[in-house]
Amino acid sequence: MQEWAGVLAGDLGEEDRLNIAVLSGKGGTGKTTIATNLSVVTAANYIDCDVEEPNGFIFLNPAQIISQAVKVDYPVIDRKRCTLCGDCAKICQFNALVKTKKEVILFEKLCHSCHACRIACKHEAITFAKRTIGAIEEGQAGDLICRRGILQIGEPMAVPVIKALLENLPAGINLLDCAAGTSCNVVSSLHYADGAVLVTEPSAFGLHDLKMAVKLVRNFNLPFGVIVNKYNGDDRIQKFCQEENIPVLGTITYQRKAAEVYSAGKVLVELSVYKKEFCKIAEGMRGVFPWNWQ
Ligand code: SF4
Ligand code: SF4
DSSP, X not given: OGGGHHHHHTTSOTTOEEEEEEEOSSTTSOHHHHHHHHHHHHTOEEEEOOTTSOOTHHHHOXXXXXXXXXXXXXXXXXXXXXXXXXXXXXXXXXXXXEEOSSOEEXXXXXXXXXXXXXXXXXXXXXXXXXXXEEEEEEEEETTEEEEEEEEOTTOOOOHHHHHHHHTTOOSEEEEEEOOSSSSHHHHHHHTTOSEEEEEEOSSHHHHHHHHHHHHHHHHTXXXXXXXXXXXXXXXXXXXXXXXXXXXXXXXXXXXXXXXXXXXXXXXXXXXXXXXXXHHHHHHHHHHHSOOOOO
């Protein structure tokens, strides 16, 4: 597979970084399958931004994993200084603070760490402490760097973990395996992307949700192309892309053995038929994204 590494990385300087988001309008399209296999054929680092259920490591199986906690600020109220004026609760846009007759109560999981309450408090009764909401893990799968964010169970806000994950990405090509859908978690990842690959399937739902994903990446003004996964001869996606002048990077054929390989936790490119299809997609990506930076 290494012969394909140069197809994408060849024109990048040693310090250059090219971040390609892999997203899908809906869940179940096989986005992680596409992202992990593309990482292998293009020798791109794999970055799992689906922090609520990061499962790409199952297929790439990185070793030597190091972990770092992701922490966020939360306000701590000094009851000796607090006059119960209520200004902090009034200014909080997220209803994270409630003033009662006896105290100010914090609902820490609603807090967005904006520090507005500290600024509003005239009595200097608010300081900040930190709490852990998740972790960033990084390991190596051969020459590939694999990194993922993990949101702790019960934590509602994924964005701080995604931001921590995507700051200081390694040099080279990074494939950002985004969350499914078009939620704010995907939007947060797209802020770090130079281009996007949209994964869909040939069905009415697939097409409907692809249209939302297209609208999203167009808002970001990113170059992008579409991959049709589970292709079964239904050309509705290709027809839509032709009408919208969107490049189709390639198709991945629907076959029972793909499901068998997937269930065994392996990458599809171990099968020659899929290796061929993914390599063709890698060629297609070269035509869509602005590689030639030098
Ligand atoms: S603004 Fe300060 S003094 Fe007023 S209720 Fe909040 S913490 Fe207490
Ligand atoms: S830091 Fe911001 S979000 Fe959190 S409690 Fe204070 S005002 Fe509300």
